[in-house]
Amino acid sequence: xxxxxxxxxxxxxxxxxxxxxxxxxxxxxxxxxxxxYITQSxxxxxxxxxxxxxxxxxxxxxxxxxxxxxxxRDIIGCYVAGYRTIDVVxxxxxxxxxxxxxxxxxxxxxxxxxxxxxxxVVMQDLxxxxxxxxxxxxxxxxxxxxxxxxxxxxxxxxxxxxxAHDVIQRDNDVDRLNLLISRQFTEILRSGSVKQETLxxxxxxxxxxxxxxxxxxxxxxxxxxxxxxxxxYTLSDEIVKELTGFESTFGELIDDSITFLLQMNSEKANALxxxxxxxxxxxxxxxxxxxxxxxxxxxxxxxxxSSIERMLDYIMNIGELTINLSHAMSEPKAA
Numbered sequence: 449x450x451x452x453x454x455x456x457x458x459x460x461x462x463x464x465x466x467x468x469x470x471x472x473x474x475x476x477x478x479x480x481x482x483x484x485y486i487t488q489s490x491x492x493x494x495x496x497x498x499x500x501x502x503x504x505x506x507x508x509x510x511x512x513x514x515x516x517x518x519x520x521r522d523i524i525g526c527y528v529a530g531y532r533t534i535d536v537v538x539x540x541x542x543x544x545x546x547x548x549x550x551x552x553x554x555x556x557x558x559x560x561x562x563x564x565x566x567x568x569v570v571m572q573d574l575x576x577x578x579x580x581x582x583x584x585x586x587x588x589x590x591x592x593x594x595x596x597x598x599x600x601x602x603x604x605x606x607x608x609x610x611x612a613h614d615v616i617q618r619d620n621d622v623d624r625l626n627l628l629i630s631r632q633f634t635e636i637l638r639s640g641s642v643k644q645e646t647l648x649x650x651x652x653x654x655x656x657x658x659x660x661x662x663x664x665x666x667x668x669x670x671x672x673x674x675x676x677x678x679x680x681y682t683l684s685d686e687i688v689k690e691l692t693g694f695e696s697t698f699g700e701l702i703d704d705s706i707t708f709l710l711q712m713n714s715e716k717a718n719a720l721x722x723x724x725x726x727x728x729x730x731x732x733x734x735x736x737x738x739x740x741x742x743x744x745x746x747x748x749x750x751x752x753x754s755s756i757e758r759m760l761d762y763i764m765n766i767g768e769l770t771i772n773l774s775h776a777m778s779e780p781k782a783a
Contacts, residue, residue, distance in 0.1 A: 468496075505638075506533040513538070515545050520552045523571075527556055528627060530634045534559070534571040541567045555620060557628045582632050582647055582655045583710065589625045589662045590706040592618055594699050596669035597759070601695040604676035604752070605688050615673035622666040629659040654773040658709055661762040661769075665702075668755035675751055681744040690730075694756060697727060705766040712777060717770035724764050731756040 454466045468478065478484070484496055507526055511519055526534045536549055549569050553559050558575030596615050603612035633656045636649055647655070683691075701724065708716045731753050 505531050506535070507531045508535045508537060511536055511538050511541075511545065513540070513542075515542070515548055519545060519548050523549065523552050524556075524627065527559065527573075528630045528634060530631055530638055532573045536569045536571065538567055541569075555624055557624050582629050582652055585625050585629050585632075586655050586659055586662075586706060586710075589622055589629075589659055590702055592621050592625070593662045593666045593669065594702040596622070596666050596673070597698045597702065598695050600669045600673040600676060601691050601698075601752075603673055604679065604748070605683060605691055607676070607679065607682070609677050612673040612676035616670050616677070619666050619670040622663050626659045626663040629656050650776050651773060654709070654769045654776075658706065658766045658769050661765045662702075662706075665759045665762045668759050671755050672752055675748065679744075679748065681748065683748065684745060687745060687749065691752065694727075694731075698759070701727075701760075701763050705763050705770075709766060709770045709773065712770065712774040714771040714774040717767040717774075721764050721767040724760050724767070728757060728760045731760065 452469050454469075457465050459465050468484075472478075486494055486496055507529075509522060509526055511522065514522065523534065523536065538545065546564070546569060549571075550561065553561055553571060558573040559571045560574050561569060562572045563570035596618050599611055600615045602608065603615060633649075633652045636647065636652050701720070704716070704720055708720060
């Protein structure tokens with residue numbers, strides 16, 4: 449980071465002026481008549497950005513002979529980095545590579561394929577950054593994850609394979625929203641590519657971390673649904689009762705964890721963490737039952753209890769993020 453100083457001058461009766469560093473002005477194409485956007489952060493710092501269109505964030509990605517996961521990870525990396533246009537090129541682009549490109553476009557929010565030739569595919573993000581802000585996306589993830597947990601347990605209890613497959617599909621929606629939030633955090637750091645963004649970087653970072661924890665919770669809900677899609681075993685009344693209790697409890701925990709984060713309510717977040725620890729003890733009892741003789745039920749208990757414990761860990765993480773954020777955003781007190 450380059451630190452520069454300027455002396456504030458006064459012109460007229462009430463206007464203060466300060467000159468811009470020449471190197472910065474030249475680099476950003478600033479000249480007489482240019483428009484400069486000024487954003488004031490919560491700590492009083494001013495952020496200057498030029499009238500530069502988001503469409504200028506463009507990258508050329510030469511994929512060579514990459515395909516499958518390595519190719520998909522490269523494209524996701526460019527997307528999260530905030531590039532609005534991605535020119536994917538290769539001297540010998542195969543049909544398999546193009547299939548992978550089309551596949552990943554369908555899993556991201558915003559990008560569409562605008563041009564396709566023998567050796568090039570042009571992806572452009574058509575979603576305005578103001579259309580789905582981080583807070584709204586986080587609320588949406590909360591809703592999807594909550595339904596995934598409840599439906600995955602319900603599918604296991606009722607042996608509803610169609611519902612189980614539906615839960616597994618919803619995991620893709622969570623992945624898409626999580627990547628969008630990561631991308632928007634990068635855009636905030638790019639200083640000005642999100643002109644209407646109301647979040648400061650500290651809040652945006654904690655929202656991104658919370659989103660990541662919700663995404664991991666959805667993975668475990670999907671894991672339970674995967675078991676439900678294959679399980680032919682009819683669960684005993686005892687385990688059905690235990691799982692049904694977890695189904696309703698998790699809905700409340702997910703709702704509260706994100707609500708308290710958005711409110712920056714550290715007191716309620718602390719209470720949530722304590723409650724989560726109590727529920728964790730019940731999950732351990734679910735796994736360690738000594739009355740079991742049936743191997744199938746033992747397997748169900750072990751897998752479900754393991755996923756429940758991990759999901760509770762991630763909810764606790766969100767509670768800790770809430771506490772950290774509330775302190776970071778509180779007004780400093782004089783000594």
